[in-house]
Amino acid sequence: MAGNTSRPGATVVSRVLALLGAFDENHRRLTLTELARRAELPVPTAHRLIGELTAHGALARTPSGEYVVGRQLWSLGVLAPVQTGLLEAASPFLHDLYAATLATVHLAVRDGTEVLYLDRLSGQRSVPVVSTVGSRLPLYPTGVGKVLLAHAPEQVQAKVLSSLKRITPHTITQPARLRAQLERVRSEGYATTVEEMTLGACSVAVPVRRNEADVVAALGIVVPSLRRDRPRLVAALRVAAHGIGRSISGGA
Amino acid sequence: MAGNTSRPGATVVSRVLALLGAFDENHRRLTLTELARRAELPVPTAHRLIGELTAHGALARTPSGEYVVGRQLWSLGVLAPVQTGLLEAASPFLHDLYAATLATVHLAVRDGTEVLYLDRLSGQRSVPVVSTVGSRLPLYPTGVGKVLLAHAPEQVQAKVLSSLKRITPHTITQPARLRAQLERVRSEGYATTVEEMTLGACSVAVPVRRNEADVVAALGIVVPSLRRDRPRLVAALRVAAHGIGRSISGGA
DNA sequence: ACTAGGCTTCCACTGAGCGGAAGGAGGGTG
């Protein structure tokens, strides 16, 4: 007796990635059992795979026995072209922008139909901000997301517009209305949101262009309200976005 | 016929990590054949594994057919506790330090017997700097490395001291001499190197302490020569290190 | 002492993984 009943079709690679995928922003430390549960794997299987990953430094074990993402994976991750050059180039401008606005500053790119946050400087804690570096959010209810969506291929826009889910009472869920906004984003050169993702948080964002053409990222800030200093914020954002764009231009 | 002759003992996990490990600072884009060669795997095996990894977003394929580290791995990597809080907290101080010195600024931690660079701001290009964010170097010929080594457990120090390899004509290869230097690093509170890693590059580094006790990181700068402004550099470094330390203190 | 929970080890069955071979696809050269 004994033997097994492994779910056929499942590969080791998919199992390993399921385990790694169990970690996220609010689950940076997980026990064996939690990992197994979240990856939907039997505990002994998870145990063995995790043991191997740990031996190779892909995971690490805390003194208390929990598992965390290992330094090897961090070193590997920073090689990803998400950010080659972009983050380093943007850093000083993000700080300038922060100094000028004292708001939470975001640098983000589009990854499929989501915003991927590359960097963040935190402003006043009174404004609720859900994004963190490395996290993903939908494109349509965020400032940086709207900018990226406005400059995305038609195919991507269509896909996003076809499934607008209400997140707060202010989320835009009518495709036609969002499409009109995207048109404005392109003509005006900036996007805004008013509590569409989080109550109490508004945002302003502008595109970052390489060679003054392709939109490769978006730069945004989150503030408690848009009041009447919006022009000042947009101006500050534009200066920073231009600076970043100049720093990264030149390549293909 | 057919069948296989797979090297026994090799696991899928080790094969996958060998493939991922094929990427490094100077090899961010690799072709299938290069990946297979660097991971010492047969091409068809590499092909299948890479295909799966790509399907899961762990790797990505460039338009030209080469493979790069994927965004999923980047998102995962930023969850690593290498840097939770530390990088974000340090960022403004690194910029201040850069503004004050115009030198290349480094933030690093110890990973085993190596320095792991967490962040870098580039100064004058005339000074040759080999480190990059995410890369590793030996502890003993670098400024940040000496600081970290000086505050490492005796066991680690012994291991490092037992295998000092000459890198430049100025590299310290006598264990006794290095041990004396480490003693000075502890008493003086800063470390220096003079072309020990790279000809034409000198460095100054100080520890970053959590709760004014444990050394959790090191902060350093690279300059063309140590001339006579060393006291000013050390002072600037200390201010920044203190600031970072205060920002991250409080936890265990 | 007993219970409950999570962690670790064991092991025999088996299908997922293996890689040699062969078949493209592209590009350079005589």
Added chain:
DNA sequence: CACCCTCCTTCCGCTCAGTGGAAGCCTAGT
């Protein structure tokens, strides 16, 4: 145009790496 060379991709039957139920551990809580 024919040839070659290199790199990419697909195929497939053998086999051993991987699997997970069961059982034993080790805490911590009652």
